Amino acid sequence: MDLRRYRTEDLPALSRLFGETVRRVNIRDYTPAQAEAWAAGEADLLTRDDWFRRLYTLVAEIDGRIAGYGNVDGTGYLDHLFVRWDCQGRGVATALCDALEEHCREMGLTAVTVHASKTALPFFLHRDYQVEREQQVPVRGQVLTNYAMRKTLNR
Structure with missing residues (x-):
């Protein structure tokens, strides 16, 4: 697996990956209407x-094909972390999250935050993120549950 910075030509593939992942993976934790709205x-x-x-x-x-992506802003907010439906369980999310957390350390940040879906909650709990609160988020006429989480970064 190779990690690299985003390039503009990745945009169509990342958009498709996002939609397919929500429809094929997150559907197990959300209703069909919720998943489709998302x-x-x-x-x-x-x-x-x-x-x-x-x-x-x-x-x-992986093998020259986009398997996932993730991003973080300058405050340490991890906004997106998505792995292709057919690449789940291959360490992609772990590799991305490790690299994003390391980037936050290099910026001198002491914590990373995320709004984790029900699907991603176990992944982040395993990585020592703590739930600060459960949230109900309106999305295109549906209400989705997610979790505001925080992880203190070790130096």
Whole structure:
């Protein structure tokens, strides 16, 4: 697996990966209507090249194919962490999260925060993130549960 910085030409693949992951993976923890409302954000991502470039966005590749991506902003907020539905369980999320947390350490940050989906909650709990609160988030006419979480970074 290789990790690299985001490039503009990645945008269509990342948008598709986002939608497919929500529809195929997150569907196990959300209703079909909730998953579809969330996955509809796929179209919005196609207009967000500046956002991907502004954040520290990493892309994971396996055998030359995009397997996942993640990003973090300058405050340590981990905004996106998505792994292709057919690459789950291969260490992609772990590699991305390790690299994003290390980037935060290099910036001198002492913590990372995330709003984790029900699906991602066990992953982040295993990485020593602590739940600060459960949230109900409105998304295109649906309400999705997620968890505001925080991890103190070791130096």
